[in-house]
Amino acid sequence: MASATRPRAPGPSRPLSPHLSIWRWRVNMTVSILHRATGNAMAFGAVVLFLWWLIAAATGPAAYATFYSVATGWFGILVGVGLTWVFFQHLMSGIRHLVMDTGAALEIHASQTFAALTIVGSVVLTALTWAAIYFTKGI
Amino acid sequence: MGTGTEIGRVRGLGASKSGVGHWWLQRVTAVANIALLLWFVISLVRMPGLDYASVVLWLRQPVAAIPMLLLIVSVFYHFRLGVQVFIEDYLHNEGTKLLALLALNFYALGGAAAAVFAVLKIALGA
Numbered sequence: 635m636a637s638a639t640r641p642r643a644p645g646p647s648r649p650l651s652p653h654l655s656i657w658r659w660r661v662n663m664t665v666s667i668l669h670r671a672t673g674n675a676m677a678f679g680a681v682v683l684f685l686w687w688l689i690a691a692a693t694g695p696a697a698y699a700t701f702y703s704v705a706t707g708w709f710g711i712l713v714g715v716g717l718t719w720v721f722f723q724h725l726m727s728g729i730r731h732l733v734m735d736t737g738a739a740l741e742i743h744a745s746q747t748f749a750a751l752t753i754v755g756s757v758v759l760t761a762l763t764w765a766a767i768y769f770t771k772g773i
Numbered sequence: 774m775g776t777g778t779e780i781g782r783v784r785g786l787g788a789s790k791s792g793v794g795h796w797w798l799q800r801v802t803a804v805a806n807i808a809l810l811l812w813f814v815i816s817l818v819r820m821p822g823l824d825y826a827s828v829v830l831w832l833r834q835p836v837a838a839i840p841m842l843l844l845i846v847s848v849f850y851h852f853r854l855g856v857q858v859f860i861e862d863y864l865h866n867e868g869t870k871l872l873a874l875l876a877l878n879f880y881a882l883g884g885a886a887a888a889v890f891a892v893l894k895i896a897l898g899a
Contacts, residue, residue, distance in 0.1 A: 731803075
């Protein structure tokens with residue numbers, strides 16, 4: 635029987651499982667890290683801009699004009715394009731995770747292929763979105 | 774379930790003490806986010822402009838305000854769950870972790886409340 639004491643966190647004397655510096659770099663590792671990075675970028679970046687946009691619209695024309703001038707300036711467009719890619723990368727990678735949750739696409743080759751395709755998909759969708767904005771709005 | 778024995782406490786709840794609730798809600802909100810955010814992005818791109826009048830007129834329609842309220846709940850819940858795991862993975866000091874989780878909950882709930890209020894003010898305002 636196991637003793638009543640709970641297992642402790644491994645100290646420096648205990649072996650650690652192999653981590654980033656041990657494995658050969660693969661695209662699925664990049665996509666895994668990007669999933670977490672893009673998620674956090676949206677939680678603290680896109681969410682704040684989303685709140686600014688909504689609260690400005692609820693406050694009135696003057697508050698909205700401030701948001702609008704920043705959002706349609708060159709820096710606003712740059713952040714907008716960046717966050718669009720961040721959104722689509724998290725979306726594509728998230729769909730991959732939902733597929734893998736079913737037990738599918740976990741084999742090495744399928745895992746790598748679909749990981750690479752999330753990056754292709756996010757870049758293509760970002761380009762299509764901004765092409766639509768450019769050709770319909772002329773921004 | 775769980776009348777004091779080790780196995781009783783583990784059954785259905787596991788080491789997180791909350792079962793699969795976190796994992797499952799992350800998936801539920803993920804699927805909701807796919808539908809709601811694709812609607813949101815397509816709506817923004819299709820709007821005549823993103824100026825004040827266009828946005829306010831758009832949000833006054835129930836067909837825009839209701840999905841927006843659902844989007845706010847789903848998105849804020851989803852990132853609350855995601856950032857919680859991020860904090861639990863990288864902050865090992867119990868005190869720092871507790872404060873970070875507290876701050877995350879206040880940020881997510883406070884932000885969601887402000888966003889919901891803004892949508893309701895526009896949608897129900899004269």
